[in-house]
Amino acid sequence: MRQLRKMLRLAGSGTSSREIAVMLGVARSTVQDNLKRAAMAGLTWPLPGELTDDALEHRLFARAGVKQGQRRRQEPVWAELSIELKKPGVTLLILWEKYRSVHPDGYGYSRFCELFRGFEQRLSPTMRQEHAAGDKAFVDYSGKRVPVVDRKTGEVREAELFVGVLGASSYTFAEATWTKTLPDWIGSHVRMFAFGVPRLIVPDNLKSGVNRASFHDPEINRSYGMMASHYGVGVLPARSRRPKDKAKVENAVRFAPSCILGRPRKQTFFSRAEANAAIAEILVARINDHVMRRLGVSRRHLFETVERPALASLPAEDNEFAGWRLARVSTDYMSSSRASSIPSRTASSASRSISAPLPG
Secondary structure (H helix, E strand, O other): OHHHHHHHHHHHOOOOHHHHHHHHOOOHHHHHHHHHHHHHOOOOOOOOOOOOHHHHHHHHHOOOOOOOOOOOOOOOOHHHHHHHOOOOOOOHHHHHHHHHHHOOOOOOHHHHHHHHHHHHHHHOOOOOOOOOOOOEEEEEEEEEEEEEEOOOOOOEEEEEEEEEEEOOOOOEEEEEEOOOOHHHHHHHHHHHHHHOEOOEEEEOOOOOOEEEOOOOOOEEOHHHHHHHHHHOOEEOOOOOOOHHHHHHHHHHHHHHHHHHHHOOOOOOEOOHHHHHHHHHHHHHHHHHOOEOOOOOOEHHHHHHHHHHHHOEOOOOOOOOOOEEEEEEEOOOOEEOOOOOEOOOOOOOOOOEEEEEEEOO
16 A cells, blocks of 8 residues: 555656656556546545555445455355255256256356365364265274273273264264174274165275275175175275275364364273263263354254165064184084084085185
C-alpha cells in the first residue's frame, strides 16, 4: 500500500506511467492497472487522511458485489458429497450432474472436480484412498496391552487389543484378547463380522494370518483362509513396511491408547469381560458416535446409512475353528508321535507328511 500511495502521488504531480515504473522498479502495465483502478474508485491525490491501508486495498481490489473469502458461484456442501461418493455406483460425474440440475449457472465439471479434490486434501495432507461401502475392513493389533488383575492372587495379566475398521465409514471394532495366537485372531474376526461381512479383509502380515508375506502371491494361514472362505470374504494382506496400505486401522491404532486405554486408566479390570465391556462403552461414546469435524457426521451415521446396506449377511452356520498340523506317518498310516490313526487314500512311499485338522 505504501508503494500504491507513491504511484498516486507521482501521477498526481504529472509524472508519466513509464517514469513511475522506472522510479518504483515495477512493470509499466502494473502502474497503468493500478491508476485505472484508482480512477474507477474515484481516488485522486491527495488521498483522504482517514483512508487506511486496509480501506485503500479494499476499494482498489475488492470485487464488486462479492464478499471477501466467498466464491462467486454457488457451491455444494462438499462434506455431503464426500459421503455420497462412498455409496456403490456413485461417481463425481453423477454428483456434478445433480449439482448442475439444481444450479444451472454453477461450476463446470473440471472446476467442480478441482474444488472437491481441494476439500479432500484438507481432510488429510497425504493422498487419500477411495473406499467403497462394504469393500474392505482393516484389522491389526494395537501393540498396547490392557492390564487385567486376578482378583484372588493379585497377579496382573496383560491382554492384547484387537482393532478392526471399515473403510468407507471408519466404523471401529475393538476388543481385548489374551494372545495374538490363531484361535484369538480368528475369534476376533468372527465377532467383528457380527456387524456385517465386507468383501475384503486387509490384515498386517501377522504370522497368525499370513504364513509368507508377498506382494503378488502371499501365503495365507490355512485356518485363517478357511474362516475367510466360510464367510465369503477375501484376504488381501498389506505389503511389508507399507503402513499406508492399511492407513485406516493405523489411525485407529494410534488413537486407541488415548481413547480406549487412556480414559479408563484409573479403572481396575478383574476379568477380560469387564475390560471388553468398558472398551465397548468407549467405542460408542468417544469413537463411533463422535461427530467428525470436517464431515459433520459420526462414524455410526455413516455406517448405518452408507456401509451397512453394502455389507454381506452372515452365513446360516457359525464358523468352526480348526487348527492344522503336519504329522510324519509310517507306511501303515500310524503317526510316530502318537498312536491315533489318520485316514488317507493311498501310500506311495515309505513315509509321508499328512496335514490333519485339530479339533476346535
